[in-house]
Amino acid sequence: MNTLYLLEQGCTLSLAGEILRVRKQQQLRQEVSLPTLKQILVFGTSQLSTGVIRVCLYREIRIAYLSRQGRCYGRLLPTGTDDRRLIRQQHSLGEQAQLGIARAVVQAKIHNCRVTLLRCRRRRPQPELEQPIRYLEYFAQKAARAESLEQLRGYEGAAAAQYFPALGCALTGTGFVLVERSRRPPLNPVNAMLSFGYQVLWNHVLAQIELQGMDAYAGVFHTDNNRHPALASDLLEEFRAPIIDALVLWLVNSRVVDAEQDFDYVNGGCYLNETGRRKFLGHFIQRMNEEVQIDDSTLPRWGLIERQVLRFKQFLLRPNQTYQSYRIR
CATH class of the missing domain: 3.100.10.20 (CRISPR-associated endonuclease Cas1, N-terminal domain)
Known part of the structure; x- marks a missing residue:
């Protein structure tokens, strides 16, 4: 895009x-x-x-x-972009159909986190990664059999508690530490980059949902309310680790970002400053333009987002089929 x-x-x-x-x-x-x-x-x-x-x-x-x-x-947004027939179909999804999609999304998210750690281990073997990798496989299996959204959120949270400290172990840049995920506000440079990257990517997911005429506020996993485009947050989950987390790892370990010069501490939080944002977005765009192998073809990472949004739309039009989540290998 x-x-x-x-x-x-x-x-x-x-x-x-x-x-x-x-x-x-x-x-x-x-x-x-x-x-x-x-x-x-x-x-x-x-x-x-x-x-x-x-x-x-x-x-x-x-x-x-x-x-x-x-x-x-x-x-x-311009007027008249919604597809009312499609939105009616979206709103008529039953609880079991929503739970089925949510399971697929969370299972793919945990799977992609695990593969991200496996790639880190291949580059630089670390004993600290072994246990989180095993736990993530366990929680992905549990997510596939979750009987409620509440239970599913519990597995997701437990997986995150294993994943982010392990991701921190893979960081080698001076001044960059990740012990746990902090969001509002982000408390250190790594969390600042993760929050910024997730928000930028979320906007791109949201734009694709809008272009396809769906209701961005009718989610299946995140809380559905009138102020939060929950579907964008749902479909973002599959891309957090392979796009943003992987980019943050590269920026830190390649010494592209500087923990002192590229961040400001404001109102109790840590944020990318203008220089840091330029660095981050420059490499983000470069990464999104890179082509990746998917099935029997290649397409830029931008295309992966469009592909998943279209898969969700196809599920709405043919609810007897299953939603295919995005998983890296």
Whole structure:
């Protein structure tokens, strides 16, 4: 998905024919071709002209407003993008059908976490990884047989308690430690990158759900309420470890990010600063453009997200079939 990331504060985005122009204090910083664009993510205090907003709504280009730390405040969407027939089908899913999808999602999430640790062990054998790897296999099997969402959430939480400290053992960069997952706020540089990365990827999952005309608020695993697009959080789960966690490992172990220079401590939390965000997003985009082998074909990682959203949509249209989750090998 072609996305414009507005990271620098105080920029303005204007329209000139088929070109979007990013300026700061009258200086041109970037030009983007409008026909190739699918989404704009605005971090912080940049401004979009009325002409830009109007043409984005007309062309169904999503606009998301986020804090500088990556938290999404809201999105601008054109009218008439929902498929009412599809949404009715989505809302009519029974409890057992929802539980079946949730099982597949959580089992795939735990499986992908385990494979991530196995890859770490292949690169650098560590005794500390052996027990978490065994536990993750156990919890993936338990998740496949969970009899309720509550039970499933318990297995997911237990798996996370094993996974994140083990992921921390695989970090070799100076100043980077992960003992446990902290979210609101993230308390150290590793958690800051994980939170930022998950939020950015969540926006891309949400955009694909919107493009397919589904109700992003009607989830199957996360709490369903009027303020949280739960389905985006559901479908994100399968991609956390293979995309964001793997990227964070590479950024740290390759010494791309600096624990002192690329992070700020604000209001009791730790966050990527502007330099850190630029580094992270640059390598995130590069990673998402890389092609991976899937079944008998190859496609960029962007395509993996679209593929899973389409699989969920196909399940809604043919609920007698099973939802196929994304698992790495």
